[in-house]
Amino acid sequence: MSETIALDLIDENEHVPDSFIKEFWNHFKQNKGAVAGLALIIVFVLIALAAPLLAPYNPTFLQDNALRLPPIWAEGGTWSYPLGTDDVGRDILSRLIHGARISMGIGFAVVILSLTSGLFLGLFAGYYGGKVDRLIMRFIDIVMAFPSILLAITVVSVMGPGISNAIIAVAIVAIPNFTRIVRASVMAERKKQYVMASKTFGASNFRIMVFEILPNCLAPLIVQATLGFSDGILNAAALGFLGLGAQPPTPEWGTMLADARPFIESSPWMVTLPGLCILFSVLGFNLFGDGLRDALDPRLKK
Amino acid sequence: MNVIEVQNLKKHYPVRKPFKALKHVKALDGVSFSVPTKKTLGIVGESGCGKSTLAKTLMRLEVPTDGSVSLSGTDFTNMTGKDFHSAIQMIFQDPYNSINPRKKAWQLIAEPLLINTDLSKDECFKIACETMKKVGLRPELAHRYPHMFSGGQRQRIGIARALVMQPKVMILDEPVSALDVSIQAQVLNLLMKLQDDMDLTYLFISHDLHVVKHISDEILVMYLGKVVEYGARDKVFDDPKHPYTKALVASSPSILKEASDEPAIQGELPSPLNPPSGCAFHKRCPMATERCSKETPELTEKFGRKVACFEV
Structure with a gap:
């Protein structure tokens, strides 16, 4: 009998347990795109944090003698305004740097608000099922029945225009995405035997939901959070465009994009530069999210 | 009795x-x-x-x-x-389904202790390692995730998890x-030995x-x-x-x-x-x-x- 329960030997290279962060980083750094994404995010976050130090001008200061100056690489550009000026003579570089603050802030706030509320709604709906599920999901259906931008406009019109109200409106619009993703994965996980096993040790419903089921539902949630970040920026920009979000002269990328729209042919840099900022910040979050998902899922580790 | x-x-x-x-x-x-x-x-x-x-x-x-x-x-x-x-404790049928893939072996095994007793994490870890030995798993594997184990080893984790409360x-x-x-034969023999011990x-x-x-x-x-x-x-x-x-x-x-x-x-x-x-x-x-x-x-x-x- 003794040999049948002999200690199992898997392989000879002893596994020295790493701390969680080291282990996570080892897996994360293998994905080059994700590292690039993280670098982009860090750059944008640093710019946002150090905006007053980096920006050469006050972003709302109007230069009377410098209207729609082109950037330095174009004919007529000067070093005093490296990325040119807009139609009322504000330095675009300074506005973009300060805009990083606002746009990143909007993105984070929207994701945090919609993720936490969507997460708990989805967790309760998926775990308890039955009446709780029906109640929550009918509410979600009602939210989804409205076109997202229309709903956001409605919310902002009720609460009044402004950045914080725009954030709340955009977050409400994004809740259904999170709720449905969490609910679907919770429903799949709930039926697995490990949940029943936890119940046999006396784990509480809260413990099962948060510590057993939730970690297994994180992967799609992380991807959705990165998409929610970009959606948040874009929807907030759309509200700004309609005059319901960031109010001029706030240097918000989406609002800048909208303001520059009439000059798209004569001064294309005014549209292009804020657009590129949105593109790269969104790209950074998407790449980072993908890498995060791979590194957080132990089943994908090699 | x-x-x-x-x-x-x-x-x-x-x-x-x-x-x-x-x-x-x-x-x-x-x-x-x-x-x-x-x-x-x-x-x-x-x-x-x-x-x-x-x-x-x-x-x-x-x-x-x-x-x-x-x-x-x-x-x-x-x-x-x-x-x-x-x-009373229970061991489940499917070792791929009955243990949480997000937890390390020792966390899985120590879970009943963490829920039902006031032992510190270190003590739970020690008991988990001892229990791993009892079911024929090397305690060095305590920090591995379930996907790094074979089906038989996973079932041993399930057995160890049921044993920590000494039911x-x-x-x-x-x-x-x-x-x-x-x-099957190995696990059955293990179960019979544990019954004796x-x-x-x-x-x-x-x-x-x-x-x-x-x-x-x-x-x-x-x-x-x-x-x-x-x-x-x-x-x-x-x-x-x-x-x-x-x-x-x-x-x-x-x-x-x-x-x-x-x-x-x-x-x-x-x-x-x-x-x-x-x-x-x-x-x-x-x-x-x-x-x-x-x-x-x-x-x-x-x-x-x-x-x-x-x-x-």
Whole structure:
């Protein structure tokens, strides 16, 4: 009998347990795109944090003698305004740097608000099922029945225009995405035997939901959070465009994009530069999210 | 003394359908048994006979409709969480499904301790490592995730997890049916060794009669939520009396002996929503008489075991 329960030997290279962060980083750094994404995010976050130090001008200061100056690489550009000026003579570089603050802030706030509320709604709906599920999901259906931008406009019109109200409106619009993703994965996980096993040790419903089921539902949630970040920026920009979000002269990328729209042919840099900022910040979050998902899922580790 | 005593346990699920009268699925309908310390009771029957409901009800995951369960003399509804979880634990069928893929081996094993005791994390880790040794896993593997283990090793994690609370009774719900035959033998031997070392009492649920025969002292045969035959292993398997047990034993394939003369079991398990009148087995029974379709046979002592059949 003794040999049948002999200690199992898997392989000879002893596994020295790493701390969680080291282990996570080892897996994360293998994905080059994700590292690039993280670098982009860090750059944008640093710019946002150090905006007053980096920006050469006050972003709302109007230069009377410098209207729609082109950037330095174009004919007529000067070093005093490296990325040119807009139609009322504000330095675009300074506005973009300060805009990083606002746009990143909007993105984070929207994701945090919609993720936490969507997460708990989805967790309760998926775990308890039955009446709780029906109640929550009918509410979600009602939210989804409205076109997202229309709903956001409605919310902002009720609460009044402004950045914080725009954030709340955009977050409400994004809740259904999170709720449905969490609910679907919770429903799949709930039926697995490990949940029943936890119940046999006396784990509480809260413990099962948060510590057993939730970690297994994180992967799609992380991807959705990165998409929610970009959606948040874009929807907030759309509200700004309609005059319901960031109010001029706030240097918000989406609002800048909208303001520059009439000059798209004569001064294309005014549209292009804020657009590129949105593109790269969104790209950074998407790449980072993908890498995060791979590194957080132990089943994908090699 | 009996570590676990089950009296007339019933679990009925209400089934509501629009425009139809309320019906009940009688998943368990008056099951009684008792197991002394260090013995193994094998519970066999077709899928849908109530084996899993029995396991769930004993683990307090379902509230019994009627009847009582006492563990070492205490009624299990009166036990506190900690007492209950250190009295009875369960091992699950599928080692790929029954352990959380996001937790490291030691976290999985220590989980019952973290929930039910005030031990610190370090102490739990130590106990988990010791338990890993007991089930034949090197404690160095404590920091691995489940996907780094084979099926047999995962099942050992499941066994270790059930052992950390040092329970007296273990419910084994088809603990080896998801494993390779060679691994099955290892895990069965491990279970038998643990039973000796830790004075465990097993309730071994399985549909594999060979495995049940290997490990059990007594056998309980269930059919549609009822016990049809209950007695010592050798009596029930070598000389089955109830026609259902006979058919089960006959239909169990063997590589050692020729197909038996007993006819294999006919037909399907009836719907538990509309069980046949009288003896639930009479429609598939070769010995059925008119009486069987009218009266329900009681479990009575015959030939040194309990049988529920008029014709024996």
